[in-house]
Amino acid sequence: MPTIEDVARLAKVSTSTVSYALSGKRPISAATRRRVEQAVAELGYRPHAGARALASARSEVIGLMVPLRSGVDVSVIMQFVAGVVTRGREHGHDVLLLTQEDLVGLERATDGSMADALVLMDVEADDARVPILTRSRQPAVLIGLPRNASGLSCLDLDFEAAGRLAADHLAGLAHREVALLGAPPEVLERHTSYADRVTRGFREAAGAHGLTAHVLPCPSTPAGAREVVDELLASAPGVTGLFVHNERALPHVLTRLRELGRAVPGDVSVLALCPEDVALAQQVPMTAIDLPAATIGSLAVDMVMARLDGDQPAETRLLTPVLTDRGSTAPR
Amino acid sequence: MPTIEDVARLAKVSTSTVSYALSGKRPISAATRRRVEQAVAELGYRPHAGARALASARSEVIGLMVPLRSGVDVSVIMQFVAGVVTRGREHGHDVLLLTQEDLVGLERATDGSMADALVLMDVEADDARVPILTRSRQPAVLIGLPRNASGLSCLDLDFEAAGRLAADHLAGLAHREVALLGAPPEVLERHTSYADRVTRGFREAAGAHGLTAHVLPCPSTPAGAREVVDELLASAPGVTGLFVHNERALPHVLTRLRELGRAVPGDVSVLALCPEDVALAQQVPMTAIDLPAATIGSLAVDMVMARLDGDQPAETRLLTPVLTDRGSTAPR
DNA sequence: GAAACGCATTGAAGCGCTTCGACGCTGAAT
DNA sequence: ATTCAGCGTCGAAGCGCTTCAATGCGTTTC
CATH class of the missing domain: 3.40.50.2300 (Response regulator)
Structure with missing residues (x-):
């Protein structure tokens, strides 16, 4: 696997220049940028996610906890997940899938720096995950309203x-x-x-x-x-x-x-x-x-991302329900 | 966030000892191990996933590509995903969710070292992902049979x-x-x-x-x-x-x-x-x-994990279908 | 009693990247 | 002509972990 150093050598620049050229965090001349891009393409270079996470303290991953247990409405979940993944990608983030029951997994993802942010579905009134989240420093969005949201953001259909x-x-x-x-x-x-x-x-x-x-x-x-x-x-x-x-x-x-x-x-x-x-x-x-499961998923990502950069305060959003008449109800 | 160094200091051992105590890759005396475990618990230490991935060249993550598009049978997918996640955890792996359409995501996960192994659902006869996988060095299991599996492992119901x-x-x-x-x-x-x-x-x-x-x-x-x-x-x-x-x-x-x-x-x-x-x-x-979607999911993980350690050759497994009579068919 | 061994532990070298401070250069301001 | 910005680039320090070679020490072996 080629590393950033290989790219730097081929483009005849320093590794920091390659990094800046790729991230855009500092101005790089058009000519240099082109050389870097060429080298990247030629070598098929892909940054090592772990190294990046280590150096930048950012994993570019969203942790998503979904209930895979029975009794839940599958299509709601699928649409929701699709919404999260799609919008996550638009924000440059991948999605790490955790199962509802797995509190250890939540801690691993939280403090273990696997994820920058968390989205949790199917929140219960007294959810065991809430205390873990409050303790952690990561932005999180709960889908549902726990009894005590204390500083956590919530989103749901009203x-x-x-x-x-x-x-x-x-x-x-x-x-x-x-x-x-x-x-x-x-x-x-x-x-x-x-x-x-x-x-x-x-x-x-x-x-x-x-x-x-x-x-x-x-x-x-x-x-x-x-x-x-x-x-x-x-x-x-x-x-x-x-x-x-x-x-x-x-x-x-x-x-x-x-x-x-x-x-x-x-x-x-x-x-x-x-x-x-x-x-x-x-x-x-x-x-x-x-x-609107997919919409809720997208919005959850937007909310959590907003909290990742700026530090907006926690917020609870409830979407106004919309009724569509398709003829299965009639006057008595 | 406490690091392995904090743990080492508290337990009065070197960081390498902490590492070995936690991974079990070298013998550590019971007394030392206990001290390390205590320090870990006391500090609430969690290893940094990125650092670990960087140092060990292992991410402990399985990439899972599922079709979130319409027209697919949701409950089949959900069960499958549940099978993969559950079994993945048993192997100590988390699951990174990728969407079917996202070839770039596949490359990112593949060469970007986000995942150690890949499981792909809903494989088509001439699947665009096959060449990417063949090129990469990572173990992969396809659910389905592409026309040209050339060296890739496949699994499916027959x-x-x-x-x-x-x-x-x-x-x-x-x-x-x-x-x-x-x-x-x-x-x-x-x-x-x-x-x-x-x-x-x-x-x-x-x-x-x-x-x-x-x-x-x-x-x-x-x-x-x-x-x-x-x-x-x-x-x-x-x-x-x-x-x-x-x-x-x-x-x-x-x-x-x-x-x-x-x-x-x-x-x-x-x-x-x-x-x-x-x-x-x-x-x-x-x-x-x-x-048996969940079973296929578990098996896919087993197959891919087996290939991660030993280097078993590629293999195609087809599960024998089983019919259960529940009375909706009768003699003519 | 010296040599050899095995076990538990350590030190240090990276893994591949980001980022901070510094540096040289050009062109504008004085 | 001299100074000063500011732009584009570089060097080097680390991020937190794993792992290899090496060390020290108590036991066994002849």
């Missing part, structure tokens, strides 16, 4: 507003009794922050509109989802509006309704909270509040 | 055998006319290697059994899948066995069959090629050939 928006929408269509079919029980038990927030917003707005609101966790399995629908329809036969916040259960809920002869939106209005492509991939296109 | 297995299974149930609903057209056009191979195996075994076999690419959208089903049933009304190799289209195919009043498996037998959880998440549990 799930509480999304819950309200859903209730508003159904109330606007004159529904009187509505239900939220939410995240699977295991996610709720972890108190993943978004699940709690959707519920709160939905309940609140439903109350304000004088709606009767039911809230049920909903397993992602076909059988589990079916059971929840049956249970709901049995215990609350007057429900005419459904708000489904569970990407994987959504198709099964729709299937069950159809099996029971309930037309959507004729008999029951169904509103989803999911990424656009999921809304479009159902048996019937879904009226849905978009979960 | 999709050709899977195609044959599907045809065998349907033939065994006395079906006479069968169809393969495969990958979306865009995937086929890329000549992603698995798509071609499934087709070949299916055609071959169907021929051997004297079956009439239809092969249709199948879009992953609800409308597209529906159309393909309609088209098939119109042009080949005698088809009684369906082999679906498209995770996302599968639910839509089943929905369409139901809409058309074709019972599964009463009127039509449906066999899938997909991960187990996808097979179980359908309206009806699917008889399916398992796509």
Whole structure:
């Protein structure tokens, strides 16, 4: 492997000149720069990432912690990851993938200087990672709202507003009794922050509109989802509006309704909270509040990068939810 | 951040002793090791990854290239990634995430010493990454079979055998006319290697059994899948066995069959090629050939790690497909 | 009792890069 | 003509770690 010294020799300049020519951190004459670039091309030179990290105290890597465990909505994650990687590259950064459970990995990445900055998905109310991050000096962005964000930046869809928006929408269509079919029980038990927030917003707005609101966790399995629908329809036969916040259960809920002869939106209005492509991939296109996962990923990178150079203070950003009507809801 | 020198000072030993105590590459007395460990704990010392990479010419990182583009089966990818990350950790390696399209990223990771080894998903017949890999000195494992693997290791499910297995299974149930609903057209056009191979195996075994076999690419959208089903049933009304190799289209195919009043498996037998959880998440549990994505991920890491230490020759491994009967196929 | 050995430990030389201070040169200002 | 900037370039010091050769010391061997 050619080193910077080989390049310097070939270009007949010093190594520092090569470094400056490549980084642009000092003015270099056009002629010299050209010679350097030629030498680089000729040798196929690539800077050694470790050496660079050592000398500059910068790794040009973003650590990204994603939940690879079950029960999470895969397409949300994939889109999010894609957003992070793409935007990371635009900032000249690569992405180191860490798994949610791996606290040791987080410490390794944090203090072990593997990453300059961190983005963490799927934050829980009392997240074990928060203290580690507060202790470290690295910029971090949490996707979600922990109970105690103390100095950490957070970003997320405003799930509480999304819950309200859903209730508003159904109330606007004159529904009187509505239900939220939410995240699977295991996610709720972890108190993943978004699940709690959707519920709160939905309940609140439903109350304000004088709606009767039911809230049920909903397993992602076909059988589990079916059971929840049956249970709901049995215990609350007057429900005419459904708000489904569970990407994987959504198709099964729709299937069950159809099996029971309930037309959507004729008999029951169904509103989803999911990424656009999921809304479009159902048996019937879904009226849905978009979960802009890729956008959130990009924004997370922007936020964390901004904090890497300047030292902006911590900030919490909540994206305003947007509802797109695709015809799966109708007036009662 | 404490350095190895701080640790050495506190433990009253030399830095080299600390290094050896931590790496275990030389015998260190129990007493000394204990002192070192104590100092490490007390200071919260973490080795600087870059410095380590520079000195040892090893980054302890695996580069993983995944297709984050659309049209791919998300849950397959997620499971695969999870397999790679988990097994990578067991080998003491972290994972650097690269996107499929990013050839520059591949070169950066390859020669820029960001990664010790590479795992690439979704390999195409004439993959642009192959020449880059052949040129580099790093061990790599391709998931899929490029036309010219020249010295590179490959790993995959034996999709050709899977195609044959599907045809065998349907033939065994006395079906006479069968169809393969495969990958979306865009995937086929890329000549992603698995798509071609499934087709070949299916055609071959169907021929051997004297079956009439239809092969249709199948879009992953609800409308597209529906159309393909309609088209098939119109042009080949005698088809009684369906082999679906498209995770996302599968639910839509089943929905369409139901809409058309074709019972599964009463009127039509449906066999899938997909991960187990996808097979179980359908309206009806699917008889399916398992796509063991997580296993492939783990194995890929094992292969690449084996090549990192010893220098084993390149090798191609194809996993034997396994069919699990869950009742969605029946005798004609 | 001297020589030889093996074990635990050390010192020092890098690994390949960035960056700081210094230097020489040209051209403008005096 | 002399001074002074400022631009473009260079030299050298380190960043924090690994690793090789060498050292010291207590044991065994003849």
